[in-house]
Amino acid sequence: MKVHVKQIECAGHGQCALLAPEVYELDDDGFCATGDVDVTPELEDPAALGAASCPAQAIELIEA
Secondary structure (H helix, E strand, O other): OEEEEOOOOOOOOOHHHHHOOOOOOEOOOOOEOOOOEEOOHHHHHHHHHHHHOOOOOOEEEEOO
16 A cells, blocks of 8 residues: 655644654654655554544555
């Protein structure tokens, strides 16, 4: 699975990093700093949880 964060749509709520810090990282301003990242199978559930929690729907999960 690949995680794609649409940086332009990120509103800086930080819910992704709060719920899945092992997948999502915030920059100094509180916006998601994670770009396109390949996620290992053990991190797929946290990645999906973080994506689902995004109020701006700025995170896309792409199945490999």
